[in-house]
Amino acid sequence: MENTPKRGRGRPKAFNPKPEQTTVQALDRAVHILKVLAEGEGMSLTELSEASGQAPATVYRVLSTYEAHGMVEVQPATQLWFIGQAAFRIGSAFLGRTNLVEQARVVMRELMSDTGETANLAIADGGEVVFLSQVETHEPIRAFFRPGTRGPIHASGIGKALLAYLPTPAVERIVREQGLASFTPRTIIDQDLLLAEMADIRARGWAVDDEERTEGMRCIAAPIFNEFREAVAGVSISGPVVRMDRETGRGFGERVREAADRITEAIGGRAL
Structure with a gap:
């Protein structure tokens, strides 16, 4: 032997x-x-x-x-x-550490097909979100985030969906370290308002980026959980407000939440 x-x-x-x-x-x-x-x-x-x-x-x-x-x-x-x-x-080796992207891909394609809007997958990295994958809509006007693109966590649908499931001290630390930069008149730049938004997100199960990062664009997002019920990623749909008005966005919220739950189950996670 x-x-x-x-x-x-x-x-x-x-x-x-x-x-x-x-x-x-x-x-x-x-x-x-x-x-x-x-x-x-x-x-x-x-x-x-x-x-x-x-x-x-x-x-x-x-x-x-x-x-x-x-x-x-x-x-x-x-x-x-x-x-x-x-x-x-070399960068793709990171994705090899998890089957998240692979498992999410099928669900994201279905989500794009059902809603007609671009589906996105991202994780949090400190005070930013990092986009891992995207399934683009066939519409001429659409959002585009190539893998590796970073965005501010407080002005992102997925970012806010992940912040909502962090302990309040952790959110306050991110705000203290990263600040709340303003990108449009709708960006949340007050900590108390952000914390109130987190409570709303937890209550309904999905988040909205209501032209907070880019004027004219709206995003609906929901968190993906691991086996410890920790929010480790998020899935979203994003598109122009001319197609995604507030009423349409509310209707899409449950669909995005359902997609996030399916991905959570596929990776062995447990939703809250």
Whole structure:
């Protein structure tokens, strides 16, 4: 009988360094450049240098290294840099940790078909929501969030649906750390009003982004729960107010709530 070799741990024994000792500055700068590039739709060397606050020569060396590994690509004609296929494959490894996206996909397609509006899947990351997947409507006017897009948690349908199931001190901490930025005249920028909204969301089971992030767009969202009854993700539909008036939105609320419950069950979660 063979002995299974022990796997090495991620750090040496008695390794208890100070935070500044665990950071490789050159790598830190390089990762920052990659993050800046990921936020754009193709960026020039000059734009990347200005946005990252690093010298053009430094940025070029980093990009050249990334390019050799397929992490970034450059279009010769425009000299614009883009995220490469290797970076996508690495990022996709995160999705491999959970079957959430896979299980949600079928439900999201049905939700889009039933409502005629774009269906979205997102999780919370601190004071923001991160979109994981989307099933677009066939309508010419529609919302679009590519995977990895971030948005303010207090001005998002899914964000508010997740905030509603956090303890009040946790919501207050997020407000204290992230603030309540205003994006439209309808954005909730008062903590007491936000907490009152959370109570309403819990009472009905779904949230509304009523032109709070973008004027002319409305979103209906509901939370997805894990096996511990923790709200870990959210599903939503979003579209222009000309198609999603308030009466239509109320009618869609239960449909979105039902979709969230189906995804919760599919991933082994337990709804409240």
